[in-house]
Amino acid sequence: MKKALEDVMRERRSVRRLEQADGVTREQIERAVALARQAPSAYNAQTSRLVILLQKENQKFWDIVENTLRGVTAEDAFSRTQKKLEGFRGGNGTILFYEDGAEIGKLKQSFPLYADKFGQWAQHNNAILQYAVWLALTGEGLAASLQHYNPLIDAETAREWNIPTSWTLIAQMPFGKAAEQPGPKNLRPMEETVKFFG
Template identity: 45%
Template sequence: MSKDFLTALKERRTYYGISKEPVVSDERIQELAGEAVLHTPSSFNSQSARVVVLLGEQHNKVWDITTEVLRGIVPAESFEPTRKKMDSFRAGYGTVLFFEDQKVVSSLQQNFAAYAENFPIWSNQSSAMLQLAVWTLLEQEGFGASLQHYNPIIDAKVQAEWSLPADWKLIAQMPFGKPTAAPGEKAFQPLEERLKVFK
């Protein structure tokens, strides 16, 4: 990786224009996802994160599933924009699905009852860190990605299609591919309104 962490963090953006053109090998994608899963922190070192990387036809399939689920929800007369959005995700090279293992979370709630209500929150926070890590690593390799949330409406079909454990709760979907268009402009609120330092 040629970029330092701060540069990568600054350059990580939401890309909606992506293609199926290869950027790095599938083995490299798997390596990046694996390193992120291993080294992203989790509360009590619970390691509750679960990740599924979909490539090729498997990637296409998740957006076909999502399209069909949405077709049953979105009125037919206004479905075209939804279809175009699904097609834009399907146009990418792959999708990363992020899950949290609820069996792990429940076990922590039972074993550390004083913190029981916090474990689902901490689980989501850990997942968010993992999403950022994967997103940034993909960006460093030359991919563009975006973060989507079609859960829970696709959860059952995703679990059935890939025979995933029922305890795996789908948190987010990240389609990625070679960028075909620049990301939109990003506005920043004044930093002095968002950051305070006391000495």
């Protein structure tokens, strides 16, 4: 990441219309993901898994999403959906975020006192990783958004890329060059959302 963390946090936005960013290399994406893997996880469990789809594999993924949604979306509404999907398909790639249920199961066995919490903590871990990846991509000058077409696409996606059956799809992050300018970021006043004591 070449920018200061504060700058990257302010620049990170949900950009849904993407196009190919010239000069983006696999090594650049690997570097961003490697940095994001520094994100913490409860018990240092590291149960989150990533699948990174580039070029034709990215196109194939959004074809799966489109074909799946075509079967469950009303015809008059599908053109809007299709337009949105084109915005994701236009980027450089998509990162699929998973949680490994087998690893979570091992944690439950090892720490039975907290067994009912590990699923929830895994979701927290995954969210932190998603944010870290998003910041790292932003630091590389790329735009992204977070999408949730699961569980509709889970089975076909797992078949296409031979995803282990213990992995559960959590989210999808298409990334590339911004082809739209997001509107202003409206934050609630701090005094409505944060309390200080002492």
